[in-house]
Amino acid sequence: MSAKTNKGGAQAPLLGSKIKLHIEKLAIGGAGVARHEGVVVFVPQAAPNEEVLVEVSLVKKNYMEATLLEVLKPSPARREPPCPVASVCGGCNWQHITEIEQRKQKEQLVLETLKKFNPTLQFEYLPLKESPRSFRYRNRIQPKFKNNHFGFFARNSHDIVEITDCLITEEALTTKFSEVKIWAQGKNSKDLQRLEMYISEEGSVRYGLITDEDDGIGFSQVNRFQNEDLVQTALTWAGEDDYPHVLDLYAGAGNFTFPFAHKFKNAEITGVELNPKLVEKAKSKIKEKRMKYFLSDVESYMRRAVIGPEDLVVLDPPRAGASEYIMRALAAARPKRIIYISCHPVSLARDLNWIFAWSQKLGTPMKLARVQAFEMFPQTDHVETIAELRVDS
Numbered sequence: 235m236s237a238k239t240n241k242g243g244a245q246a247p248l249l250g251s252k253i254k255l256h257i258e259k260l261a262i263g264g265a266g267v268a269r270h271e272g273v274v275v276f277v278p279q280a281a282p283n284e285e286v287l288v289e290v291s292l293v294k295k296n297y298m299e300a301t302l303l304e305v306l307k308p309s310p311a312r313r314e315p316p317c318p319v320a321s322v323c324g325g326c327n328w329q330h331i332t333e334i335e336q337r338k339q340k341e342q343l344v345l346e347t348l349k350k351f352n353p354t355l356q357f358e359y360l361p362l363k364e365s366p367r368s369f370r371y372r373n374r375i376q377p378k379f380k381n382n383h384f385g386f387f388a389r390n391s392h393d394i395v396e397i398t399d400c401l402i403t404e405e406a407l408t409t410k411f412s413e414v415k416i417w418a419q420g421k422n423s424k425d426l427q428r429l430e431m432y433i434s435e436e437g438s439v440r441y442g443l444i445t446d447e448d449d450g451i452g453f454s455q456v457n458r459f460q461n462e463d464l465v466q467t468a469l470t471w472a473g474e475d476d477y478p479h480v481l482d483l484y485a486g487a488g489n490f491t492f493p494f495a496h497k498f499k500n501a502e503i504t505g506v507e508l509n510p511k512l513v514e515k516a517k518s519k520i521k522e523k524r525m526k527y528f529l530s531d532v533e534s535y536m537r538r539a540v541i542g543p544e545d546l547v548v549l550d551p552p553r554a555g556a557s558e559y560i561m562r563a564l565a566a567a568r569p570k571r572i573i574y575i576s577c578h579p580v581s582l583a584r585d586l587n588w589i590f591a592w593s594q595k596l597g598t599p600m601k602l603a604r605v606q607a608f609e610m611f612p613q614t615d616h617v618e619t620i621a622e623l624r625v626d627s
């Protein structure tokens with residue numbers, strides 16, 4: 235059918251219509267991307283290179299969203315999801331796609347996003363690093379419990395999808411599901427209970443409730459198998475320079491801080507982190523005077539930070555990224571090298587643009603030396619990326 239555009243050019247009359255589409259690729263957020271008469275249409279649960287019948291569910295000025303009704307000609311990369319609840323559970327949005335295709339799409343997504351923000355950007359783009367495990371990799375999860383149902387939220391809803399297993403979670407946790415369900419029943423609460431289960435550093439399984447007063451253990455890398463490689467790559471990219479100071483921003487409990495302290499034995503090491511529990515955990519492990527850990531918002535810290543031209547900065551912000559203020563402060567400080575670890579390609583691309591713009595304005599342009607995507611969260615659209623920046627000499 236043809237698009238009925240109104241005077242304003244909007245596609246509003248299309249709302250609710252059924253149309254056939256060709257899915258070109260996948261987008262950040264996980265949906266398939268198609269075009270209908272030039273307008274982008276996002277189709278969750280689609281796969282690249284397939285023909286689908288959809289119902290238009292949202293019409294905006296520049297794009298539309300649609301619900302997948304039928305796969306008319308399946309993608310060669312489409313498969314039956316190994317998990318029986320994958321089509322309804324809010325956890326994995328790419329289980330219906332082969333791992334090879336998931337990796338191809340992530341590698342492409344990171345590159346396209348960086349180029350979209352800055353089409354002339356030059357850098358070495360290394361092949362995506364595959365996760366040692368595609369399933370059974372998560373060591374921290376947040377299941378829910380209500381009305382005797384134990385599981386995860388359904389996609390786009392707060393209904394609970396009942397589970398007895400979760401294929402992306404380590405077995406040490408999944409074998410405790412029935413025990414945790416009984417424990418949650420014992421709370422005799424009619425309210426929704428948000429739980430957290432994780433494998434501690436010592437290897438034991440822990441669980442508890444997440445409440446308004448206690449938001450759980452805080453951030454930790456959920457895929458320890460791939461995290462090793464990520465940390466090692468950051469160390470390798472940092473090179474062999476004799477940095478006087480290594481600054482780890484958004485340091486968590488020291489996932490990067492301690493390995494950097496171990497490698498750069500002559501450097502002062504500073505970690506900056508906002509979550510008190512993580513700061514306390516890191517501080518309890520510090521044994522050397524040259525290591526410091528600050529409980530602080532990174533932006534506030536940057537107002538008083540002293541960073542020299544021979545220093546190294548590592549930053550690993552949450553999905554929202556850093557901020558223009560932080561990137562401008564880093565551009566002004568012009569450390570010798572910056573290693574930026576990101577879990578969201580859009581905030582990475584935006585932050586990089588800020589630092590390029592500000593370093594240019596301030597007269598010490600920085601360049602992007604290399605970038606590599608890491609498969610940290612198989613079966614989902616999430617992707618980790620590491621980038622190295624240097625002063626353009």
Ligand SMILES: C[S@@+](CC[C@H](N)C(=O)[O-])C[C@H]1O[C@@H](n2cnc3c(N)ncnc32)[C@H](O)[C@@H]1O
Nearest residue numbers: 453484485486489507508509531532550551552
């Ligand atoms: C992606 S995690 C990285 C943590 C650590 N680098 C790791 O690999 O485990 C981001 C961290 O930034 C912290 N964070 C979030 N916003 C912050 C802010 N404004 N200032 C300082 N830390 C912040 C979070 O608590 C979290 O520990």
